[in-house]
Amino acid sequence: MNNQNNLFPLSQDQKIIDYIFGGNALITVRNEDSKNRFTFKIKKCKNPKAIKIDLYWVLVLTMPDNNDEKSYKFIGALSREEGFRHSDKSYIKDNAKSVNVAYYYFNRLLGYSKFKLHDNIRTYHMGYCGRCGRLLTVPESIDSGFGPECSTLLNIPHEVREAEFKNTLFEQNYRGTEDYQIK
Numbered sequence: 001m002n003n004q005n006n007l008f009p010l011s012q013d014q015k016i017i018d019y020i021f022g023g024n025a026l027i028t029v030r031n032e033d034s035k036n037r038f039t040f041k042i043k044k045c046k047n048p049k050a051i052k053i054d055l056y057w058v059l060v061l062t063m064p065d066n067n068d069e070k071s072y073k074f075i076g077a078l079s080r081e082e083g084f085r086h087s088d089k090s091y092i093k094d095n096a097k098s099v100n101v102a103y104y105y106f107n108r109l110l111g112y113s114k115f116k117l118h119d120n121i122r123t124y125h126m127g128y129c130g131r132c133g134r135l136l137t138v139p140e141s142i143d144s145g146f147g148p149e150c151s152t153l154l155n156i157p158h159e160v161r162e163a164e165f166k167n168t169l170f171e172q173n174y175r176g177t178e179d180y181q182i183k
């Protein structure tokens with residue numbers, strides 16, 4: 001299945017931060033003016049030897065098939081405590097655009113820059129739970145990016161404001177079909 005076009009907006013910085021540190025996150029970051037975008041996978045490191053902080057690996061989608069693990073290339077590490085750092089072990093060099101975008105995006109999002117993310121930078125999840133990676137189906141899960149059980153385990157609110165949900169559904173699924181009605 002090609003899920004490339006299913007983009008669900010994460011509407012607040014806190015939701016984005018909760019999602020990217022869920023353990024199994026898949027996000028697309030898009031500049032809404034230029035439409036340039038990168039898709040990042042952020043996975044929790046299972047064996048952080050002698051490291052006291054929760055460490056996450058960041059991979060970037062480099063090939064069209066977003067369901068193939070081999071399409072994602074490791075670029076660096078991420079933590080709440082230190083932000084994003086490129087890794088020397090990555091085949092993608094630190095002057096690559098994806099690495100520059102990762103520095104810009106994660107470090108501004110997490111407050112490691114005196115500047116905030118520009119308003120035209122939006123973050124989307126792809127319809128998969130940020131913790132377990134399963135396909136999300138209920139509206140509350142689409143809103144937060146986590147299924148009911150994973151929300152509970154992570155202590156993340158599993159609710160949605162009605163107006164926000166309607167807007168999301170409309171924009172994602174019914175664009176250009178304004179006469180469509182849910183019966």
Ligand SMILES: [Zn+2]
Pocket residue numbers: 129130131132133134146147149150
């Ligand atoms: Zn889950």
